[in-house]
Ligand SMILES: Nc1ncnc2c1ncn2[C@@H]1O[C@H](COP(=O)(O)OP(=O)(O)O)[C@@H](O)[C@H]1O
């Protein structure tokens with residue numbers, strides 16, 4: 001049993017709440033991703049688990065080993081935690097060969113020499129680097145270095161594997177292969193894993209559970225499917241996938257559908273329940289779930305008229321920005337638009353209903369989403 | 376929560392092992408504090424005491440300050456110091472700047488050769504150079520006599536203007552080095568842009584290259600002023616015989632030469648010098664932090680196009696050769712020639728009077744002999760201990776969670792404010808005052824500690840960039856892999872720092888070999904070093920053995936620099 005349990009984790013840097021009361025459990029042998037824009041506190045969370053940053057408050061437990069408990073003043077040193085970690089820069093020790101990089105941790109854990117040799121050989125085979133023992137890190141390609149970093153992290157059979165954006169230094173093509181490969185290794189080892197990334201596609205592809213973070217807070221903790229299909233907040237919907245938002249008011253709540261009058265006057269029907277707390281809702285629509293219909297004289301249910309502002313042809317799909325009387329909406333579709341003026345058609349099951357947030361927060365969410373693109 | 380989880384009984388490991396990390400860190404910090412403050416407090420204490428600090432019936436007084444501030448000799452030497460420092464700096468900085476621009480941006484013939492030759496003063500003790508210049512251009516110098524015999528007017532090197540010229544030439548390489556590294560960092564496309572905009576090569580140099588060097592130039596100027604104020608060699612050898620007294624020689628006279636050594640006055644002059652130097656050093660630090668803001672270099676520094684000097688090419692060559700020849704090569708040849716001859720004179724062909732007499736003297740008289748051995752011991756072992764110590768300080772200052780690490784880095788830079796001679800004074804007095812360790816005073820151990828303190832800022836700032844270049848994820852990977860902080864230092868940081876420590880070691884070796892300022896007060900019979908012996912011999916007026924010692928020191932330096940740069944890949948400057 002090596003569940004990772006985090007309760008009420010708090011870490012401040014001066015006045016900055018880098019991690020703000022995070023609690024979650026990573027089940028034994030599963031992979032959880034911490035996902036969020038740069039600066040939201042993912043690395044700090046990971047470093048807190050590793051013991052690389054002293055925490056201000058909270059409890060961290062890995063299986064039966066208490067790593068941190070501020071109430072009982074327990075704080076293990078990183079070297080006492082029996083963890084494996086892969087760093088963004090890989091952090092391979094440049095003065096040691098691949099073998100030395102793997103052997104040092106084993107030696108410190110007093111693993112006998114021949115046993116260490118055997119384990120290093122097996123681990124290098126596992127990551128597909130057999131026979132590379134005598135290379136220095138600088139003699140390896142980026143992808144190979146990343147494999148060595150993983151091998152070094154798991155060779156001592158740690159109770160947790162921590163990865164901080166391990167693929168961000170690879171180019172796009174290699175990255176996609178690497179993430180499938182990484183998932184496979186993790187499965188095979190069955191090791192409880194925490195994975196940090198700002199890339200939503202990567203998080204969805206690789207994880208059993210995704211922890212979406214914003215400004216040090218945990219916003220949603222759920223399976224990739226749940227996070228995509230049922231985003232907990234507008235922030236999550238906006239950060240994961242491309243979504244558009246229309247504000248409206250609930251006019252009818254039924255057992256199997258909800259009717260909303262959007263602010264431009266049209267009535268939309270969703271097969272999802274509306275939040276019980278309020279009648280003001282934000283109708284959230286994924287860009288690839290919108291159909292473009294030609295304008296007709298007869299009324300079409302669940303649709304609103306729109307005018308195309310710009311279009312991009314991307315080979316596998318088209319991307320449009322359209323203007324409606326409630327605002328602009330982004331659309332991805334396989335087929336070209338039937339004309340300048342179109343109808344946007346929605347299936348009832350695709351209309352996600354979220355409690356409307358106040359305007360101030362909406363602006364903040366926007367800014368945060370744009371930040372990583374700039375850096 | 377599943378029922379399964381609730382059954383888990385959390386295991387609590389609180390490994391209460393001995394906190395070796397902290398013990399080592401505290402050990403180094405306390406040692407640094409002791410070493411750095413050791414020479415400081417006796418000076419402060421003595422400044423307010425009416426009698427030498429080892430006497431029993433002394434009382435506190437401000438009288439020492441009154442004595443000094445009322446002394447005409449003090450004010451005269453202060454005025455001389457200011458004139459000497461300002462003009463030497465102007466000369467040295469101007470020379471250095473032009474050398475840097477000419478040797479890095481023009482097609483002067485023999486560029487490569489010149490770039491190595493101009494650095495020679497960097498490796499040679501100023502004492503050796505002062506002795507050499509005196510041998511060639513001094514009042515009885517070889518070249519002076521040649522010119523005089525031709526019936527031409529001669530000069531007087533043993534005078535304030537003479538000192539300024541020699542000091543300017545000696546300090547030019549500092550500016551040269553700073554400007555060269557600034558030039559190699561700056562983006563040469565700025566110069567290309569000026570050319571494309573229609574500026575000719577010389578306008579480009581004047582309007583673009585030179586202004587870009589301004590931060591480097593002002594930094595070097597302050598550095599030069601400080602080292603001129605601290606220097607004793609040229610003032611002692613060229614100034615003192617002519618009665619030209621600067622603060623450092625005034626201090627020397629007060630504390631070393633006289634029979635009635637005036638402890639109080641030595642302390643007060645020391646404090647005034649420290650205040651002067653620390654003011655300048657602070658100004659320098661401020662400049663550095665501002666300079667960083669000016670660094671706008673973005674792109675890769677391309678290889679700049681060399682400016683064609685055209686018909687000025689050979690004229691420039693002649694001028695640079697003149698500096699290198701007169702300022703560096705000729706004096707060094709002179710000192711080597713003198714070491715093989717009983718008396719160097721244009722009347723006598725030195726080849727007919729070749730003798731090993733000077734070397735025999737130096738190698739057989741026990742006091743001279745031991746000064747060579749002492750210098751080698753301090754350089755070899757002292758520098759090794761020193762660089763490890765400084766490496767540990769830098770590792771704690773930059774790579775630990777030690778609370779006082781910031782303070783430690785200030786502590787390590789603190790001796791910057793102390794002229795070398797004053798560090799010697801401080802150590803001497805501390806040994807006199809502290810019972811039980813007085814026995815160490817006459818040993819080379821005392822000198823070794825004092826040398827390490829003197830070069831702490833140099834070694835620390837030499838190692839620091841190398842540490843900062845190592846990604847701290849390497850340390851973190853080490854911690855996660857199961858090492859404590861000491862393990863990280865031992866297995867990761869120090870091995871990666873190996874080359875930087877080696878070149879730091881070489882730098883310290885050469886610095887220790889050259890050093891004599893610190894030893895001026897501190898050495899005694901049995902703990903003399905080459906520099907102090909050379910000075911003593913010079914004052915006795917025996918040129919031959921001095922030259923032999925100087926030649927031996929040059930030889931050691933050449934061998935060490937050669938081995939280090941050829942076989943160990945050490946770079947002495949970036
Ligand atoms: N050592 C530090 N000192 C001060 N602030 C820090 C430090 N490390 C991180 N922070 C701040 O904490 C916040 C979270 O940082 P981080 O965990 O690195 O974010 P992420 O990994 O999600 O990009 C940021 O606002 C960052 O500026």
Ligand SMILES: [Mg+2]
Nearest residue numbers: 039042043044
């Ligand atoms: Mg991060």
